[in-house]
Amino acid sequence: MGWDALFASRAQRMRASEIRELLKLLEQPDIISFAGGIPDPALFPDEAFRLAYQAVLAEAGAGVALQYSVSEGFPPLRQWLVGQMAGIGIPCGIDNVMITSGSQQALDYLGKLLLSPNDTALVTWPTYLGAVQAFNAYEPRYDRLTPGLGNVTPAAYADGARQAGGRVKLAYLTPDFANPTGETMDRAARERMLDLADELDIAVIEDSAYQALRYDGEAVPSILALDIARHGDIEKTRTIYCGSFSKTLAPGLRVGWICAAKPVIAKLVLMKQAADLHSPSINQMAMHHVAENAFAAQVVKIRAAYRHRRDRMLAELERHMPEGVTWSRPEGGMFIWLTLPEGMDGAALLARSIETARVAFVPGRAFHADGSGGNTIRLSFSLAGDEAISAGIGRLGRLIAAR
Structure with a gap:
């Protein structure tokens, strides 16, 4: 069956989400993931x-x-x-x-x-x-x-x-x-x-x-x-x-x-x-x-938890990132945005990171409508605990420094 001939023209613009694909890595227990910007289920008001x-x-x-x-x-x-x-x-x-x-x-x-x-x-x-x-x-x-x-x-x-x-x-x-x-x-x-x-x-x-x-x-x-x-x-x-x-x-x-x-x-x-x-x-x-x-009590609880994780990740970035790497310092939310040294590609870094450092993140090109932003990556701090943040950022910093 030649389905491609039947699909509407708009179907050609449909692409798989890089983030959704990366979320599958969460099933691998040895991966430290800073990829999905998802809430911590331990904080849900179940x-x-x-x-x-x-x-x-x-x-x-x-x-x-x-x-x-x-x-x-x-x-x-x-x-x-x-x-x-x-x-x-x-x-x-x-x-x-x-x-x-x-x-x-x-x-x-x-x-x-x-x-x-x-x-x-x-x-x-x-x-x-x-x-x-x-x-x-x-x-x-x-x-x-x-x-x-x-x-x-x-x-x-x-x-x-x-x-x-x-x-x-x-x-x-x-x-x-x-x-x-x-x-x-x-x-x-x-x-x-x-x-x-x-x-x-x-x-x-x-x-x-x-x-x-x-x-x-x-x-x-x-x-x-x-x-x-x-x-x-x-x-x-x-x-x-x-x-x-x-x-x-x-x-x-x-x-x-x-x-x-x-x-x-x-x-x-x-x-x-x-x-x-x-x-x-x-x-x-x-x-x-x-x-x-x-709602009010839940917001107080998650703000405290995510604030702590943001602060921990910012401190580890200061400690481990080599010269030439810069990052945002958000007042809230779930994300920190890293700009890598010129010429370093975030997607290539991810491939090496998964293979050797076992750390996942999202390459920045996915967020640019024109395909630019190759030397950027997104880190999420919402799901990782202190030990994972310290270990993951340390591994990532060493990997970037060894380019």
Whole structure:
């Protein structure tokens, strides 16, 4: 059967995730992995979820928890999120919030909603690999977004998009503790991003999966909060906020959300109806139960644990990395971004590291839409304990020094 002849043209842009492939290495007990940016399961509030599922089935009954539900999401969970959004300077109503199957589904829906073939998506170099994978299905081109510098004019972006046969439709950013760099946009850069979006008349997708994981420094207002401050009402904004419980409570339940103006939510609800009808009712109900009763304490617990691991990895990098290697110093999140000496390739280093040092990480080229960034790598500190961090960074430093 010649399946390739039947696949749509967009299928040619689908690529396996390098990170997902690397996660298979976790099954090998002698590998020290700094690859997957995944939460530590030892920190999951498993007892709270056990009680939550029992309570949901007892209080609501199987007829509700196991039944079809509304596409927008479980109303009490959405109402709880309205309160959370207000707490970070985003006043909104329940009709501005929709539940998704993790924020990854949100990115897929937004790509489908906003991108036609040959349209342009503005993304940072590097950017979150999962966003590029989600957008790729809708056949865009990418242009480099530099919100901290602002050295590309709106006219230049628009001209490039027209020459490619489309227009600029969106800018995608992770403003807090970005995946993969760990960097945070300051307020001035966020304001410049809104200025650019206003001039180009495009949507801004604010991926805030790590927003709750701040370990030090002052919190910066979200882009949507700044947009509301400019225009006075969420209905007048162009920013679409994507949130997730995956990094705070539990990734396996696949519960995320989108907060945006009602016309955006209304279109996304139609997509949800066509795709999977709704996210699992019982998972949303259990998530609401745990969020109401344990979210604040859980955030305090994981912040302390991940702060310690970040500090340990930064200290080991100072101790073991040879001259010519530099790295980010994130205020939160799960990642540290290393820049290797010029001419050293992260993918080649990974191959040698797996063979000899038994240390895994993600080569940086995977996060660049243009295939650049060969001399960069991403390290995650969220899953490794003290001994693994010390041993792994020591081995990696010696391997780099021996190039």
